[in-house]
Amino acid sequence: MKGLVIKNTGSWYTVKADNGKIIESKIKGNFRLKGIRSTNPVAVGDRVELITNQEGTAFISAIEDRKNYIIRKASNLSKQSHILAANLDQAFLIVTISHPQTSTTFIDRFLAGAEAYRIPVVLVFNKHDVLDEDEVRYEGMMVNLYETIGYQCKVICAKTGEGVDELRKMLQGKITLFSGNSGVGKSTLINQLLPDAHLRTSEISEAHDAGMHTTTFSEMLEFPGGGYVIDTPGIKGFGTFDIEKEELTSYFKEIFEFSKDCKFSNCTHTHEPGCAVIRAVEDHYISASRYQSYLSMLEDKDENKYREAF
Ligand code: GDP
Ligand code: ZN
Structure with missing residues (x-):
C-alpha cells in the first residue's frame, strides 16, 4: 500500500493511504536513508510504501525519491540536519508593506533560497487595507518589480477575505509552504482558507504537553478542495548556508x-x-x-x- 505522510510527531507518522484511509505508522529501527545524514529519515510530504499489520497500524517499508526537501541544520557544529518537509510544489511568502514592514532583504533572501531548492514562490502582499496612499503606491512598485523578475504576486486582505478565493484555487492539488515574518497574517490567512484550522493550535499544544519537541513535530493541513499546507512551526525561510x-x-x-x-x-x-x-x-x-x-x-x-x- 502507498500513501502520503501528513504528520510526524517524532515517534509516529500519520500516513494518508491512497485509498483515503488514515494509518498510524512507524519506521523500522534499522531504517536508514542513503546519502542524507538527518535526525529523521521520513518527513511530511514523503510518499511512502506501507506494510500493514493486524492492529491497524503499519510499518513504513520504503520512501519514494523526493523532488525536493527543506532542512534545518541541527546545529552549526553538527553535520546532521532535520528534514522539515518534502516534495513541496510551491511556497507562499506572506509580506506586508506596513504593520510590520517586510524588508526587501528578507524577501530576496527567501527568494534566493527557494531558487536554490527549485521551489516556485508566490508573493502574497497582505493587509492592503491598512495602507495609506503613499504605501499603496509603494506596494504597486514592489508588485511591478517582482512580477518583472518573474514572480507571481497577489495583493490580498486576509482580514476581510479579499483575494483569498483566488489563493484557494492556487492551492488545489499542491503541497504549499506558508512563510513570512511573524505578524504578517499567516494564521489569519490559514483560518480564512481552512474554516476548522483552530484545531491545529490545540493539537500542537497537546503535543507540547506530552513533552514533545517543537522541532520534531510537523504537520500538513488538508484543504477541503484538495491540496495541503505545511504548517511546521518555525519555518521562516530556506537554509541558505550551503549556497556557494x-x-x-x-x-x-x-x-x-x-x-x-x-x-x-x-x-x-x-x-x-x-x-x-x-x-x-x-x-x-x-x-x-x-x-x-x-x-x-x-x-x-x-x-x-x-x-x-x-
Ligand atoms: P502571523 O504571526 O503571521 O500568524 O499573523 P496573525 O495572523 O496572527 O496576524 C497578526 C495581526 O494582524 C492580527 O492582529 C491580525 O488580526 C492582523 N491582520 C491579519 N491580516 C490582516 C489584514 O489583512 N488586515 C489587517 N488590517 N489586519 C490583519
Ligand atoms: Zn559582473
Missing part, C-alpha cells in the same frame, strides 16, 4: 541574465571592470534593492557567517 558564493548570482534571476555579459566569467559584480551587472544597476535595469540584497548575502559568505534563514 559562485552560485549566488544564479539565484537572483535578473542579475543572472545580465551576468552573462560580464567581462570575466568569475565576476562577483562588486568591483570588476566590464561588469554588466553593475552597469545594469546604474542604468536601473536591475533594482538597487535587489542588488543590495545580493551584496548582503555575498558579504555573509565572505565573512564566513553561515547564517541560516530559520
Whole structure:
C-alpha cells in the first residue's frame, strides 16, 4: 500500500493511504536513508510504501525519491540536519508593506533560497487595507518589480477575505509552504482558507504537553478542495548556508541574465571592470534593492557567517 505522510510527531507518522484511509505508522529501527545524514529519515510530504499489520497500524517499508526537501541544520557544529518537509510544489511568502514592514532583504533572501531548492514562490502582499496612499503606491512598485523578475504576486486582505478565493484555487492539488515574518497574517490567512484550522493550535499544544519537541513535530493541513499546507512551526525561510558564493548570482534571476555579459566569467559584480551587472544597476535595469540584497548575502559568505534563514 502507498500513501502520503501528513504528520510526524517524532515517534509516529500519520500516513494518508491512497485509498483515503488514515494509518498510524512507524519506521523500522534499522531504517536508514542513503546519502542524507538527518535526525529523521521520513518527513511530511514523503510518499511512502506501507506494510500493514493486524492492529491497524503499519510499518513504513520504503520512501519514494523526493523532488525536493527543506532542512534545518541541527546545529552549526553538527553535520546532521532535520528534514522539515518534502516534495513541496510551491511556497507562499506572506509580506506586508506596513504593520510590520517586510524588508526587501528578507524577501530576496527567501527568494534566493527557494531558487536554490527549485521551489516556485508566490508573493502574497497582505493587509492592503491598512495602507495609506503613499504605501499603496509603494506596494504597486514592489508588485511591478517582482512580477518583472518573474514572480507571481497577489495583493490580498486576509482580514476581510479579499483575494483569498483566488489563493484557494492556487492551492488545489499542491503541497504549499506558508512563510513570512511573524505578524504578517499567516494564521489569519490559514483560518480564512481552512474554516476548522483552530484545531491545529490545540493539537500542537497537546503535543507540547506530552513533552514533545517543537522541532520534531510537523504537520500538513488538508484543504477541503484538495491540496495541503505545511504548517511546521518555525519555518521562516530556506537554509541558505550551503549556497556557494559562485552560485549566488544564479539565484537572483535578473542579475543572472545580465551576468552573462560580464567581462570575466568569475565576476562577483562588486568591483570588476566590464561588469554588466553593475552597469545594469546604474542604468536601473536591475533594482538597487535587489542588488543590495545580493551584496548582503555575498558579504555573509565572505565573512564566513553561515547564517541560516530559520
Ligand atoms: P502571523 O504571526 O503571521 O500568524 O499573523 P496573525 O495572523 O496572527 O496576524 C497578526 C495581526 O494582524 C492580527 O492582529 C491580525 O488580526 C492582523 N491582520 C491579519 N491580516 C490582516 C489584514 O489583512 N488586515 C489587517 N488590517 N489586519 C490583519
Ligand atoms: Zn559582473
